[in-house]
Amino acid sequence: MKRFLLFVMVLVGLLTLAACGGSESTAALITVENVRANLTLPTDTGSFWMVITNNSDTDDALLGATVDGCGVIELHDMMMENDVMVMRPVAGGQIPIPAGQTVELKPGGLHVMCLQKAAPLELGTKVTIELEFANAGTITVEGEVVEPVMGGMNND
Ligand SMILES: [Cu+2]
Numbered sequence: 001m002k003r004f005l006l007f008v009m010v011l012v013g014l015l016t017l018a019a020c021g022g023s024e025s026t027a028a029l030i031t032v033e034n035v036r037a038n039l040t041l042p043t044d045t046g047s048f049w050m051v052i053t054n055n056s057d058t059d060d061a062l063l064g065a066t067v068d069g070c071g072v073i074e075l076h077d078m079m080m081e082n083d084v085m086v087m088r089p090v091a092g093g094q095i096p097i098p099a100g101q102t103v104e105l106k107p108g109g110l111h112v113m114c115l116q117k118a119a120p121l122e123l124g125t126k127v128t129i130e131l132e133f134a135n136a137g138t139i140t141v142e143g144e145v146v147e148p149v150m151g152g153m154n155n156d
Pocket residue numbers: 047076077087088111112113
């Protein structure tokens with residue numbers, strides 16, 4: 001009976017190991033997914049959208065970003081004002097990513113704003129964006145240059 005119990009315990013241990021080994025073993029504090037770059041228009045601005053998840057139990061915040069070809073980067077939100085959609089820098093200059101929460105940067109809402117864009121980028125190409133978080137530090141991700149969304153008014 002003791003032998004059998006020991007066997008079961010070893011088996012459970014092995015299964016647990018296997019389960020952990022199958023996924024990302026180093027649990028990232030922050031995961032950034034679905035990074036899209038709206039940079040194709042022949043203007044000197046553009047924007048980035050992405051889905052940011054805080055996997056930790058500590059509140060975090062996106063403080064800023066660096067991208068080659070963007071002279072200045074600001075964190076913006078969009079809102080209706082007198083029936084007009086306007087965008088402006090987020091309060092406090094940062095986007096809070098609360099513990100255990102997912103925050104979506106998307107057309108018509110929060111976005112990373114590229115100002116003083118050096119040149120338009122081609123549809124389908126990749127662009128590297130270095131994100132700076134208050135707690136998780138610097139996270140570098142790749143985004144795909146997508147179809148432009150005029151004025152960022154579309155919601156999908
Ligand atoms: Cu903006």
